[in-house]
Amino acid sequence: MPHEITPKLFFKQRVMTPGPVEVPPDVLLEMAQPIIHHRTKQFQAIFKELCDKLAWLFGTTGPVLSIAGSGTTAFESAQTSLILPGSKALTIAGGKFGERWQDVYEAHGVEQIKINVPWGRAVSPAEVGDALKKNPGVSVVTMCHSETSTATAADVKAIASIVSKTDALLLVDGITSVGAMPVKMDEWGIDCLVTGSQKAMMLPPGLGYVGLGKRALDRLNNTKPKGLYNLDLRRWLKSHAKNDVPFTPPVSLIRGQVVALKMLETQGLETVWGRTAKLAAATRTGFEAMGLKLASQSPSDSVTGAFYPEGVNDKTFRGAVRDQFGIHIAGGQDGRGDKWEGKVFRVSHMGYVDAGDTLAALCAIETQLIASGHKTTPGTAADAAAKVLLT
């Protein structure tokens, strides 16, 4: 049972994986309300509120569509709906999720110019600019803002300013950035921004969100779908204009999302971004104080990854951190070339997580690293992190 206090060391359960993340009690209770029908004024009012709050969160005057499914469903719908028939996609990857978007275009037979940077490094804006110059006929550029598998953040703002000067649309995977880190869709010139419900949006999995800027809307209005039904964003847009969705929506999740977004609104985005950044900075400091090497050279603020010291077994380590301290953290992931499973572990800073949870995680990780033979003085991580958190 999660969230009971484990008998051994008096720790509660804390889900600190980079998705799903903890869902605030008020959101859980809202979702436990009796079902309502989706073709009612009551639901339409809730849905309208969701759309308005999503637009605020994304920083866009364009529509933000709510699509039933995983973040992958939402991103695939954007990829396949926005690519021009016969054109090429410039696809940037430096981790498992960037590679997934390459796999999606591969499955759909879309020709790609691939930029694959080493895992843990972010693509540079210059690399993107050069690739666009060298390769005419690119109609979509895909990238991850925060690559969850390597805990790496890319400079979307700078890249958007380059892509927006071309005919290509910039499609950004903001699945672990929206609601955690500054992302300003219209101001930065992002044409399409996608996120999922189970990250900084503080909801269970089951919904993906797709924000569409002016250039993306023009593209959709002027191209014909090919081999798409459910994933065809034109279908969703048409319903959206009537404050509706084309297929029965996950009404409970939508109700919960409105409550979660109200919480973000009350706190203020700058506060939320600031807190997330602080928790991340404290975690990085704590990890480095223990002598760990960070997974990323360009760390994201929504998730922190570190390489295991020599001799620590991933499964045993994370199992103990979970079973003895109640802290659920994630391991590494394997990609096409790079294999990070067993080599890194990752801790999330998204959503309903605070300084106390972060200190608890650092303490558990440190204690278990020492038990696994790593040399560090007990208290080092918490002490270093506390200095960051409390100043």
Next chain:
Amino acid sequence: MPHEITPKLFFKQRVMTPGPVEVPPDVLLEMAQPIIHHRTKQFQAIFKELCDKLAWLFGTTGPVLSIAGSGTTAFESAQTSLILPGSKALTIAGGKFGERWQDVYEAHGVEQIKINVPWGRAVSPAEVGDALKKNPGVSVVTMCHSETSTATAADVKAIASIVSKTDALLLVDGITSVGAMPVKMDEWGIDCLVTGSQKAMMLPPGLGYVGLGKRALDRLNNTKPKGLYNLDLRRWLKSHAKNDVPFTPPVSLIRGQVVALKMLETQGLETVWGRTAKLAAATRTGFEAMGLKLASQSPSDSVTGAFYPEGVNDKTFRGAVRDQFGIHIAGGQDGRGDKWEGKVFRVSHMGYVDAGDTLAALCAIETQLIASGHKTTPGTAADAAAKVLLT
């Protein structure tokens, strides 16, 4: 607010539309449990239980996949994953949903032999047999077991016995039949059976289920996907073999579904089917006693539809039934040819609904029909229905 008692006539709110339907309190509370991560033994145990119970419900020894999204997502994945490249689909429609599956194949450029029967009539097994004889090269037959838009049930058992003797696979939309009416996947020879969470499964919307028989599995193992990623059932099957899903699943819905399925298990499927049939029979009897004409010549037991008497305005009528009596019922739907919006109304018998709810609905409908000028003696519908229910 739903489910408060309306001040005017002391009625609670009752969602009796053919999806979403009421979710039992125990299921709502289960979904309100704190989030758990999906890559854990705890979740795997829950997921295994879900898969086992789904197989029991579907009546199959094959896998039943749980796909995030709407029922449409699940059905499109089955349609596109199972069709042989270059082959034809025989698509049967007699309502909005049958037509939707034709639209899906249209969007994917699949050649179709269409059987379009008049709305309210079920296709006959002979029509299907003839079409298959006349049209070689059909690799998939699609049909609705219960066509929700017209409240019509088709004889899937007889049709399956015909299709199973050919090389074509039978793909059945059981979205408003599974859990409400007898459907026996393996025994009847259905190759692929699809349902959604928000109907007789007693869950909020957000999950679709795809059951695969032996012939469907063989087909999947021997064909290559084309233009599919998320919707490619091969990807889901590969994960399923490891008791997993390829993309972050809606963990809360999955937990809730296990509890809802336990309820069906405790009651027994025969009991659930019998109750649903009884509620439907009582409703039909009540409608006919008031002089209404049923929407279907071959009525489904999961939903009952009736034509409005002359002069009753759909929106005003359903608005009053909802606002004054708390009963949420559905209107008609428009198709490509037939336009039933404004002409019929529909009441669901699926899931967490009892004799009391059904009598309340009949009483409200009768009272409001009389207020709209329809001539019938007050008490007629409830009296006729009660005789069916209590004998």
